Amino acid sequence: MEPELLKTQLNEVFELQKEYTLALRTSTAEQRIALIRRLHDWILEHRQDIRDALFADFRKPNIETDITEIYPAVSEARHTIKNLKGWMRAKRMPTPVTFLGTNSHIQFEPKGASLIIAPWNYPFNLAICPLISALSAGCTVIIKPSEMTPNTSALIKKMMDELFEPKHVFVLEGGLEASQVLLAKPFDHIFFTGSPAVGKIVMRAASEHLGSVTLELGGKSPVVIAKDADLKDAARKIVSTKFINCGQTCVAPDFVLIHASKRDEFVEQL
Numbered sequence: 001m002e003p004e005l006l007k008t009q010l011n012e013v014f015e016l017q018k019e020y021t022l023a024l025r026t027s028t029a030e031q032r033i034a035l036i037r038r039l040h041d042w043i044l045e046h047r048q049d050i051r052d053a054l055f056a057d058f059r060k061p062n063i064e065t066d067i068t069e070i071y072p073a074v075s076e077a078r079h080t081i082k083n084l085k086g087w088m089r090a091k092r093m094p095t096p097v098t099f100l101g102t103n104s105h106i107q108f109e110p111k112g113a114s115l116i117i118a119p120w121n122y123p124f125n126l127a128i129c130p131l132i133s134a135l136s137a138g139c140t141v142i143i144k145p146s147e148m149t150p151n152t153s154a155l156i157k158k159m160m161d162e163l164f165e166p167k168h169v170f171v172l173e174g175g176l177e178a179s180q181v182l183l184a185k186p187f188d189h190i191f192f193t194g195s196p197a198v199g200k201i202v203m204r205a206a207s208e209h210l211g212s213v214t215l216e217l218g219g220k221s222p223v224v225i226a227k228d229a230d231l232k233d234a235a236r237k238i239v240s241t242k243f244i245n246c247g248q249t250c251v252a253p254d255f256v257l258i259h260a261s262k263r264d265e266f267v268e269q270l
Contacts, residue, residue: 006174007181010142014113014185016167017140021112021188024138024168029085035135036084038163040077043070043128049155050124056151057123060245065124068245073128080136087136110138111212112188117179117202119193120146121248127156130191130214131169139189140168144182147175187211193250194218218250225258225266235269 043050050070054060060069093104114134118127123146134141143160145153150173157171164170172178183190183202186209192202193216206213225234242253258266 003177003181006178010172010181010185013142013166013170013172017113017142017170020167021110021140024140025110027138029088032136032138033081033084035164036077036080036132039128039132039135040074040081042159042163043073043077046155046159050152053151053155054124054149057149064244069122069124072125073132076129076132080132084136108137112139113186114139114141114189114191115182115185115187116141116143117182117190117192117194118143118145120148121245121250123149123152124156126193126216134189134191135169141170142182142187143169143171144179145171145173147173147178185209189213192216216250220254221251223253223256225256225262227259227262229262231262231266231269235266239270 047066047070051062051065054065054069055062088108090105090107093106095102095104116127116130116134118130127143127145131141131143143156145156147153153171153173157173160169160171172182183205187206189212190202190206191214192199196217196219199215199217203213203215223234223238225231238253238256241249244252256266
């Protein structure tokens, strides 16, 4: 998409969403649950489409897509549907003596317009799970899926077009230029999953508008094996978590710290 056309389209959608955030402030738990239930049902009805998209993007096996992409989204939706009314309920708090004769409570309110920038390694899971949180919180959402997984990104766009109006949820496909255009907007909250280097850019952009951020960044994940550990059990768990998704997981084990006397036995088990 041409840069100017991209900016024009985004400006229109962003203004629609900012206006719609006012209506969402008074949305009820029942209304939000109904949206999440529709999302949940769509995922189950299109399970094979999700599998096909992930396989087309990087040959992800169906069983792995079920476990690491579809199941987290479905379970997140079910957990939210079960608990949302309780989460939204005002919480009574102690009242200071200086305000004797009054009652105090915490009232949870929507943040407003939100942006989700999803990564390529779990392109469905890490777009849809944050979306469920945003919907349950009464926010509008723009999703920027990864350009490195075009088939999954196209599926997510199709999904949102079928389930929501652009004033509520909108998907913007594209690469770096799309991200730059988005980050220039005054979102109330940004949810980003990716590298620490890009996380700093996202945080810097959000600070210009005093927006809040959720940054889920990659790092190094050590595994500490105690001297009295069951090495066969440890090896099995480490291999399964390291090799799932070809090792492309933010919390995949990167290195092992083990007592020198147990090293050779552990390597054999591994």
